[in-house]
Amino acid sequence: MKVVNIDTMLKKGSKLYSIFKLKCPHCHEGPFFEKSLLSWKAMGKVNSKCPNCGNSNNKEPGFYYGAMYVSYGLGIALFVTIWAAFTIFSPNYSWVSLLVTLVLIQLLSFPVIYGLSKIIWANFFIRYKK
DSSP: OOOOOHHHHOOTTSHHHHHHHTBOTTTSSSBSBSSOTTOSTTTTOBOSBOTTTOOBSOOSTTGGGGHHHHHHHHHHHHHHHHHHHHHHHOTTOOHHHHHHHHHHHHHHHHHHHHHHHHHHHHHHHOOOOO
């Protein structure tokens, strides 16, 4: 079985490269976040300026409020995936076990969804320049 490396699938200059590598949408070199996506203390803190190119990641006050829509979509996708997995792999599940699983997974994945929604939102509006 051949293992697919993400570096071969994504080319620098694409929005997916910036999203999956968590890099600056403008230069694809500098880090987009101050700390890791999994950090609860600095959850979703974006570098105000890219350390590499100096581009501002905060276009205007409240710029990342629009990321709530992206976060909502990612949360719904996760919900549907969990529900489908329960339906396929455990057809006789109880609604309580599904609800507990959904709440736990949503709570544990919140920092990742929150961070991903911000970088996806930024990639809508910040263009890559070599």
